[in-house]
Amino acid sequence: MIGQLLKFSFLLIFVAFSACSVAQPEENGQQEPKTTEELLIEQNRELLKKERESIDAFIERNNFTMQRTGSGLYYMEIKPSDNPQPIKVEDEIEYAYRISLIDGTAIKNSVDDGNRVIRVGKDQVELGLHEALLLMNIGERMLFIFPAHLAHGISQNDDDVPLRATLIYEIEPLKKLNK
Numbered sequence: 001m002i003g004q005l006l007k008f009s010f011l012l013i014f015v016a017f018s019a020c021s022v023a024q025p026e027e028n029g030q031q032e033p034k035t036t037e038e039l040l041i042e043q044n045r046e047l048l049k050k051e052r053e054s055i056d057a058f059i060e061r062n063n064f065t066m067q068r069t070g071s072g073l074y075y076m077e078i079k080p081s082d083n084p085q086p087i088k089v090e091d092e093i094e095y096a097y098r099i100s101l102i103d104g105t106a107i108k109n110s111v112d113d114g115n116r117v118i119r120v121g122k123d124q125v126e127l128g129l130h131e132a133l134l135l136m137n138i139g140e141r142m143l144f145i146f147p148a149h150l151a152h153g154i155s156q157n158d159d160d161v162p163l164r165a166t167l168i169y170e171i172e173p174l175k176k177l178n179k
Contacts, residue, residue: 048147051166055145058102058168066145069135073128074145078170081139085176089121092177093133098170102145107160107167115174126151132171141172 034042055074059066066074087093094117096110110116118125120133128150136142146167153164161167 047164048149051147051164054102055147055166058145064143066143069131071128071131071150072147073131073150075132075135075142077140077142079141079172081137083139084137085139087120087133087136087138087173087176089134090178091120093118093120093138094174094177095133096172096174100168101162102166102168117177126167128167129169129171132169133173136171136173138173138175141170144169144171 052072059074064076066076068074094115096115098109098111099107101107118129118133121130126146128144128146131150132142132144132146146169148164148166151165151167152161
């Protein structure tokens with residue numbers, strides 16, 4: 001009986017000591033447990049890393065030479081403009097487009113759905129679309145890769161675009177509707 005009591009007392013002391021050492025940071029370099037915010041940041045970094053690897057593999061597989069903006073938008077010119085007219089914020093632009101997922105699944109295009117019109121920097125569309133158009137001239141055709149945070153983020157706009165989708169956009173601004 002005394003042996004069991006000693007074992008139980010030793011166990012209680014061990015548990016109490018362990019609880020105290022977990023609750024306070026150790027001086028030997030151990031860190032406190034991560035907060036929920038730190039865990040979410042870590043998970044987001046991992047998702048971004050995987051998406052970037054997927055984009056890099058797509059670019060390599062297709063032998064593209066693309067540039068990347070500070071926001072993470074990838075782009076390359078397909079066809080230069082015959083008469084370059086830069087696009088600016090608040091320009092109302094009619095443009096032709098083709099949108100697909102990074103795996104090649106076609107989403108939408110102007111041949112089937114008609115051209116679109118956008119007021120650059122003002123309309124509620126994918127963030128990447130505003131940035132893309134500001135890199136372009138009327139009549140130029142370019143290919144863009146919108147990482148999820150520049151496309152629809154963690155939401156989906158309709159049944160065609162899955163959550164956290166990387167989108168491939170081919171865009172050709174046709175004309176300015178406001179002069």
